[in-house]
Amino acid sequence: MHITAVHTIGVGSTGAPISDASRQNILRLLRTEEGVYDRAHARTLSVLSAWTYSDEGTFAAVMSRRRLEGCDYVEISTRNDALFFDTSAVLVQSPGRKLTILSFRGTQPQNAINWLTGVSARAEYFPAGGKVHGGFQRGLRSTWPVLQELLLAALNARPICDALAHSREKYLSPCGAAKPEAPVSMVPAPITDAIPEEKELLPSLYITGHSLGGALAVLAAALLYAQADAGVFGRDRRQVRSWIRGVYTYGQPMVGDAAFASMNGDLGKKLFRHVYRRDIVPRLPPRIMGDFMHFGQQYDSSEASWMPGTRPARQAISLGLSNLVGVLSWFTQDVVPLQWVRLPFSWGDHSPLNYMRTSLEAAPGEEFD
Template sequence: MKIEAAFLPVVDRYPVKCESTPAKSGNPVIDGLLQVRQGMYERQAALLMSAAASWSYSDITTFADVMSHRGFGGGNAVSINLQNDALLVGTTALILQSADKRVVVLSFRGTEPRSLINWMANINAKVEPFHAMGHVHGGFYRSFLALWPTLSPLLGAALRGMSLCDVSHRAMAKYHCRSAGTDAPTSGDTAEPDCGDERDSREPMLSNVGPTRAGDAPAAGDEDEPALYITGHSLGGALAVLAAARLYTVGILHEWHWKKLRGIYTFGQPMVGDQEFVRRYERGFGHMLFRHIYENDVVPRMPPRTAGDFRHMGEEYHSTDRGWIYQSKLVSQARSLVGSTLTGITAFVMDQLAGIPVLGRIPFPYSWEAHSPVNYLRVSQMSRISVGG
């Protein structure tokens, strides 16, 4: 387990480790995210989430620097990385907190191209039960289960308005060896930095608030509570759906602040669960799940039918030359893993030969090149500047 924290520079300062969070200030980006009603699709939010999902593949300081230029300057970011090759588990989540602690973004890293463990987990699609609420992709679920015990307390603390910088360093301190009878770290450990927040960082017990209806405006006083967004590209999108399902389940049973979640924005997300899983959770948070698909990206059609009956849920948005547009008909599964993969690879090769007139006009149903996060980021940028629609 590896936990890292970074301070987001206010302008162009190089990210430094752990500084106290600046006081609340009028930030149009943060104010805009706070004004989004639960279950309402918003183009600016889609752009910010696509940036967070795309840059989740980088290291924590690069992520912090990029997101500071997106309006989160002065905030904090924490990266939680878990790797166990023998268990085919390798995943990373990043929590982003605005300077005034009013907006929290949970972003999951997707499949890393050079990670054999990620690819094996993706292929291992044997289903597993999800809280007696249907079945989900086993490879995705195992990665989520391994990460959640560490991720959950940090996310809960951020939703209470606590400083991620302070809480993350307390979490890191748990893994330091300490001599018997003393609270001081043993040789080689560094002292825990002062992050300006001395409140308790134990996992929160949140107050009595249940799920709200689609489009509900924040109740009186909600503007002072953190708004939560969840995002991810590829595998990260699948983990984002599992995180939302977990929060929804816990929200019903243990009265979590479900109302804090404003939306789940995924990009190139594969299918996560079976028909029963979709049926149960579609009513709960389907109106808050916004899935984006670029052209003929093969991954949203995965896992294939040969791996089982998987379904999509939520609202689906497809790419156009003017940005994202809502589609009422959801994409269906590819027929087989081998066939769709070979087709996707062939489409990628042919795309590089687009200058040859005959080859450039051959249509392919699937493409691996279309799955690149740069495509999703580019279309999101076009959506932000488009008028109407």
């Protein structure tokens, strides 16, 4: 397990003040009621989910430009090729510790087909009911022990960087070193007054991800709901559930079966799935791998950013045919004489760049500003 901590995005050693744009963005995220879709949040979270693929320095620089100055963030990742998982997650915490954003990295393009259609797609039982994609569940569970500690710290307005230090000592102490007796986060550092208005607001959690990251975001939210019901967080279940203000996913594949979708009806009210044009991934895994289905609210790309979907993405039938059509469509999109060919699925439409550009309503190149 690889554990990284990076402090105060966009502030650094100079202690420069947080911009008014960042302050307003953070407060808007905190003031939004649970289950309310917000285009500004879709922009922020699409950028965050896309840049979760990058290295830590690049991520911090982009988040500073995208109105998350002054936030702390930590990154954890786990990988085991034999067990079919390679999971990376980033947790962002606002200066006043009331806002938390959890973003999961998606799968790299060269591995997407194997992840979504290979042996790892075999369904497994989800602890609270229903069946889910086995590879997705193993990927989430591999990081959950540390993520759960960090989320517990965030829920209690404790610094995630301190909680991370405790986790690092617990899991990565040198041979013979004494184990920590109590979490470092039990004695929190003073809360900064960078955004004084945060003190009066309730804690808020947003979960996001692109591709595989979107699937992990849905599973993480479902697991938080299940653990809230089981009293794992030591809080009233309604308090923990209301902490999750929204789950924003981009190009997310199907996660579970009908029973899993039905069990998570309440979660579906705050799950916002974004689908760009003919992206093939929201139609996967194919039916030959088992019966999967979406839940939540779908938003489709349009000339005016995102619009409520009228035709929910349905599961593809054939494994080989779907992949063949998706690859051919990707090819025809880049060859001018063949761009008139309109195939039903496309791997080319799955790029996080498409989702970020649509969310930002940006001209080509502006999404990097």
